[in-house]
Amino acid sequence: MARLLNLLQSRTDHRKEGLPLYGMQGDSGDSNGQMSFRVFDSGHKITSTPWGGTGHSTTHHRFGICGDAMHSYTNNDFGDNTTHSDLTTQGSGSWQNWLKSIYQCDQYPWAQYYTLSRNGDYTMQSYHNLSEGMEFTVGWTKINHVLPEGIRPRRLFCNRRQTLRELNPGNNASGQVGYYNYTSHMLNVTNDYAVSTGYNESTKTLVMVHSSGEGSEAAKTIHIFKSSKNLNAVSTIKEFFDNLTATEYFTDSWTTGNNKDWVTVVGNNGYVGFGTKYGNSKRYGVFNCNTGSALGITGAARQFGTWQDFQGSTTTSYHSDQGNQYYTKFNHTWDGTWGMIYSPYYYYGVGLNAFCINLQNPRKFINVSQTKSSRGNPYLAWGRTGFHGGWSDNCDGDTFRTYAFSFDPNDSDHTVTTKVLYGTTDGDSLVGTTNDTNIGSASSITQGAVVTNGTGVFSPPASRTYLHGGQNSTNYPMMFQVNWWGSFGAGEQSYNGVRD
């Protein structure tokens, strides 16, 4: 019956999307020659409409009738290429160098610099005042959501000081939809700067971290608010707080580089993962935030294990101390079973420095490391239980690749190792000539890794997509986040079959 109810509930949730799509733009040379733009599904099959996709040769006027809603003359905008530039040492004003960076995307369906429909119609944000955009300045205040299968955040809640605000979704500075000062519901107001907030929709639990400042202050107060109302379904934020069924808090001292980097991931089992950029590295800790068990008001009484430092390779990389836009990101798989707290490996937006976390049980987590130092791309949800992205090298006479990897959606036991499956450049080894065995026999998984929870590191190889870059035409493809992946159902190309 429970399974049937789940099925009925998921089928009637209008937010549920089909499997992830991504956009890809490839342009050659100085971008004034040829470029193309299309939308693909997780199997790298094209899904955009012929009218939505963009083909450009020498027509200028920003791709003719399919033009971006932007005021410019050619693809060679503002004296530089739109998608051709690598991010190396440029500041935030060099927006065209940031397009491929890891900073562009997270679990929200838009990006720092553009939006893109599933039909392939996209718009870049205005380059004027870009550094005052919502994502750029206060993207770090967005709530980190743990949501049911196929659902991405469709309402935008931002938490700062002791006020939760609702904004129109997207990277804009339009008026607020609503706000609520929740101070009266707090049990401890010693620390009054909200620095990270997570929400779990299935348990209707909101967890907030307050500190004594938005810099490197260590003092923390963590509040746990459980409500009978779903925050994503209320008319006003006040409704959520008017219907609280439990409120608890604990205090602790958490060392960090900058408080804006904290990410809060509220697991289905009441354990909550807190992650942050920490110097060139990253740090993750898990606390028991279940209510009603007299767990106490100190972090020590609630922490599972100890803080875990990132175990992959690190090099010089930025965090929120160098600029708000560098804030640590959170994303999750399509089915909502695994999440990723991440930031780039290298300086300005390339490579991957991540903890991947089971969202049923945040005590189960591994390190994911990808050490690229040029030509990056954002990481996006991929397939049912995976992520991909990160690769934008020259596709002149080569196929486009991604770093794709996926998890077992049913593996939430933190006492056993974690299995990660990944792609390759050769189909013959993907479907190998030897039999794979299961967890516990690490070396026998031909295209997978068995990783120790907490300390184990996995590094994804590049996978060939067999999307081609043509011949004798230099191009560095850029991956785009898609606003809406389409309704989930059998009429959808990326439906991927029936499951219950």
Place this chain on the structure above:
Amino acid sequence: MAIKYFNTFDGSILTDKTAAGEEAVRSGRAIAINCPDNIESWRLKANLSTSEVIVYGGTGKTEAQALQQKADEGAAVAAVNKEKADLKMALTEKQEEERKALQATFNNLE
């Protein structure tokens, strides 16, 4: 010198942490190589044929010098790409002129 661990699929660096690195070695995902000190990890890559480390810019270069080399190489690649694109553009324009000339000839014949 210190042991660091490199991915077997492309020689990229995986980690400098012993426990994580040894686990990857045991499962065939990484190899361990003794590496020079005080070199940022992004400059290190394994030669999988010889199991030796390759240092971007060489061990004699500082981090700043290596970064400059990377920037210079990036600029050189960009310049080549632009030249290539300009040639293609010139070719396209020439083809367009030829097409127009042919069209004019055709129109005159009519």
